[in-house]
Ligand SMILES: CC(C)(COP(=O)(O)OP(=O)(O)OC[C@H]1O[C@@H](n2cnc3c(N)ncnc32)[C@H](O)[C@@H]1OP(=O)(O)O)[C@@H](O)C(=O)NCCC(=O)NCCSC(=O)/C=C/c1ccc(O)cc1
């Protein structure tokens with residue numbers, strides 16, 4: 001590790017150049033051994049961890065998927081999706097070694113030399129489906145987030161073998177493939193909870209027509225209390241399947257006013273959350289809930305979400321079955337790629353994205 005330095009950058013543009021343009025990311029910053037957090041990462045007071053009202057006595061449901069068709073289990077799933085928007089699943093059928101392999105692969109990717117990782121940045125790769133980046137929307141954010149990521153949009157195995165980094169390709173593909181079984185089970189249960197008993201081809205495309213896996217890397221941070229790993233947001237997916245490591249730091253908005261609830265790591269479990277697309281399709285019945293990730297002062301952390309999405313070309317809106325049964329639609333029909341573009345073009349701002357779809 002380089003000797004400890006307080007402020008190695010002459011000005012703000014030198015730091016931005018190092019982190020974003022040269023592709024060193026926050027991992028590069030972290031490895032400089034900075035004593036203090038660069039000011040670009042200092043979040044407004046209200047977004048910081050010290051201002052957060054954490055409720056230790058609450059926790060999201062943990063659901064055993066062994067008997068996923070049992071009415072008691074299906075009720076737990078539907079209730080969790082409408083009350084919390086988040087739950088953890090155990091005995092979900094995705095082999096532990098598949099999960100361990102994808103975590104190892106995440107470290108392998110981020111430990112590559114900067115020049116190699118940089119080949120996967122937007123500027124350097126001809127494919128739009130692979131993106132190595134940092135923070136969320138660095139050109140639009142007032143304060144940056146302490147996170148680097150690799151985002152992999154799945155098109156086909158052939159496309160992946162051409163463009164995805166070979167150090168993680170097979171492991172991510174296997175993780176996606178093995179997760180599909182439990183994704184289908186969850187969607188079947190959630191649709192049944194809305195009295196939608198058949199998932200035909202059109203509906204399957206709307207629910208899970210495209211998938212994106214992100215490898216998130218949150219390096220050790222000086223002054224973690226001043227910044228965030230990821231700011232408050234809800235996902236724009238239908239469902240997100242999240243693998244986190246044993247470090248912790250993911251918080252979800254609780255049911256009490258202004259409260260936040262920690263999602264404790266459980267070995268072998270997966271965190272499931274409802275995204276905006278499912279909130280829209282269920283006409284508000286299932287909730288996509290704000291969540292955020294704290295920065296950590298002593299340990300690197302990784303997480304690997306699979307975002308299960310409609311296809312970019314799908315029109316999404318409240319399901320016809322719900323409207324036919326007499327419900328008043330609260331969301332309009334929108335082109336899914338317009339919704340996602342709206343999300344990516346602005347900094348994280350909690351639950352605001354969904355206003356784009358409101359009538
Ligand atoms: C609308 C997309 C995303 C892009 O369309 P495009 O017209 O080809 O436009 P660009 O590729 O130029 O991307 C538009 C902007 O979004 C940015 N972007 C394009 N994917 C990405 C990307 N995965 N990451 C972070 N910027 C991106 C991209 O860099 C660019 O930023 P900028 O150059 O500043 O205009 C299109 O690929 C699409 O419809 N994809 C399929 C659906 C899809 O990916 N859904 C997303 C599910 S992801 C999700 O639920 C949550 C993600 C999330 C991620 C990070 C968080 O911190 C929190 C949550």
Ligand SMILES: O=C(O)CCC(=O)C(=O)O
Pocket residue numbers: 214216230235242244249250291292293302303305
């Ligand atoms: O790192 C985590 O635990 C959560 C990541 C997340 O919310 C996201 O990538 O959308």
Ligand SMILES: [Fe+2]
Pocket residue numbers: 233234235291
């Ligand atoms: Fe998220």
